[in-house]
Amino acid sequence: MIEVQHLTKRYGPTTAVNDISFTVEKGEVLGFLGPNGAGKTTTMRVLTGYMPATEGKAIVAGYDVFEQPLEAKRRTGYLPETPPLYPEMTVRDYLMFVSRIKGVPRADRKSRVQDVMERTRVADMAERHCGKLSKGYRQRVGLAQAIIHNPEVLILDEPTAGLDPKQIIETRRLIKELGGDHTIILSTHILPEVSQTCQRVVIINKGHVVAVDTPDNLTARLRGSETMYMQIEAPSSANVKGALESIPGVSSVSVPDMRGPIATFEVNSGAGQDVRRQLASAVVSSGWGLLELRPLRMSLEEIFLHLTTEDTAQQPVVEEAVHE
Amino acid sequence: MNNIVAIAQKELKSYFASPIAYIVIGFSAILFGWFFINLLYYFDRMAMQAAGGMGGPQAVNVNETLIAPLFMNVSVILLFTLPLITMRTYSEEKRSGTIELLLTSPLTDAQIVLGKFFGCLILYAAMLGVTVVHMGILFAFGNPEWRPVLTGYLGLLLMGGCFLSMGLFISSLTKNQIVAGMITFAVFLMFWVINWISSFTSPTTQAVLNYLSITEHLNDFTRGVLDTKHLVYYVSFIAFSLFLTVRSVDSERWRG
Helix, strand or coil, X not given: CEEEEEEEEEXXXXXXXXXXXXXXXXXXXXXXXXXXXXXXXXXXXXHCCCCCCCEEEXXXXXXXXXXXXXXXXXXXXXXXXXXXXXXXXXXHHHHHHHHHHCCCCHHHHHHHHHXXXXXXXXXXXXXXXXXXXXXXXXXXXXXXXXXXXXXCXXXXXXXXXXXXXXXXXXXXXXHHHHHCCCEEEEEECCHHHHHHHCXXXXXXXXXXXXXXXXHHHHHHHHCCCEEEEEEEECCCHHHHHHHHHCCCCEEEEEEEECXXXXXXXXXXXXXXXXXXXXXXXXXXXXXXXXXXXXXXXXXXXXXXXXXXXXXXCCCCHHHHHHHC | CHHHHHHHHHHHHHHXXXXXXXXXXXXXXXXXXXXXXXXXXXXXHHHHHHHHCCCCCCCCCHHHHHHHHHHHHHHHHHHHHHHHHHCCCCHHHHHHCCHXXXXXXXXXXXXXXXXXXXXXXXXXXXXHHCCHHHHHXXXXXXXXXXXXXXXXXXHHHHHHHHHHXXXXXXXXXXXXXXXXXXXXXXXXXXXXXXXXXXXXXXXXXXXXXXXXXXXXXXHHHHCCCCCHHHHHHHHHHHHHHHHHHHHHHHHHHHHC
């Protein structure tokens, strides 16, 4: 549905986006993740036809955005970083205007406007001027204008920015609902959002794509070694440490907390080696109490930091994992 | 076409939803009224002198003595008010980010520019519309010729169109309304006074400067003369400015 090939965008001497490629399948929700200034907004602006790319190609809903911009735009809904509202218009007037320039047939406009106002929960503010809305409402009116012509592709630049927690949950649910019949790209730097709403993630840093994968796979691929978190009740934690270290496959054991009879242990083993059974039986057979045993997963936050602070961000993820 | 109308309506709505439209129309009306009274007194005196046979001119023509100078005076009002109409057209959209909505909608640049131009032009026509009342008074109590009045209005509409299209272009160059307003005003004034030095220059330069002067072309319109030379000047001025605006909007995309 969306195909980006070797896209490069330069502003004078600065390169905002450098040779990025990715595809989004129909009905998929793709998360676009990156620190501020990574090139997220630039990429989205190129995809929506707001600005042309310096090099490369972008195909949206089957139309090249540079060759057939009007056809591509007709099928794209876009929520920019700041919702593009006219302060002196009422919400209803504004949405009527947008539906008109997006090519919604005259007969359907009224019902479409009513429908999207209800879906985005702004109907109670229909007669309020856009300039008098709170940040949360502005954001949702912005979302309403993006979906008003029922576009095949939705491009949302930080759709939950400025919303309160309840509104964030509602908006995420709305995005998930839309995900079925719309293809969505959303950018964010709120990481839980990605794991909750997106099927796939593109991590971008300094204009380069550093990783493309599902949130789960990313977590798994980035773990260089497996770490188990254990809580064990035993008379001597030093004995436990020794016993755990002697298990084949275990590379190191650290004891972050050894006060009292209950101590916590972090057991590292080589990548892909599952030592949970051996760990459990070693503890139990020694007569100690196994209170907790769970794998420590790298959170998306850590992955993100890891990927975006590496100086050689261009290297593919797999290689970095091996180096660790 | 529908898109142009949509943009024009949006522009008009935002003018009338904010104080801009009322202030522009209201204060122009006050100024026009003042000019009108002034010229009316002058005309009155001239008419009395003529009637009293005190060696004044023959009969006084209301079109020549009152209406034509009045139309010329309107151009002074335009000089100050039209920059206020155009300065926000693009600058405001750029500043508030709504330009992103327009440029990512299935509209061509030309449709956006034309929509904005007609929006401004209609507001300006409404401003001129108020003056119809004064003309009505003249027609009720005197008997002016109506043809020079019509051509005068046509001339004013075209001259205003020139100012508006140029203002639109200047507004498309900057995010800052004040900058747009000031430059527009300076450019208008330049086109206004450009032939002031013409009496000191060579005949060729004089002809060129007179041709460039935007008000010089209005003269014939106010006297009821429809000359294609002036029509061509105004229409090509408007077309060229609008063309520049389209290019400017397009180049904005490339510069990012």
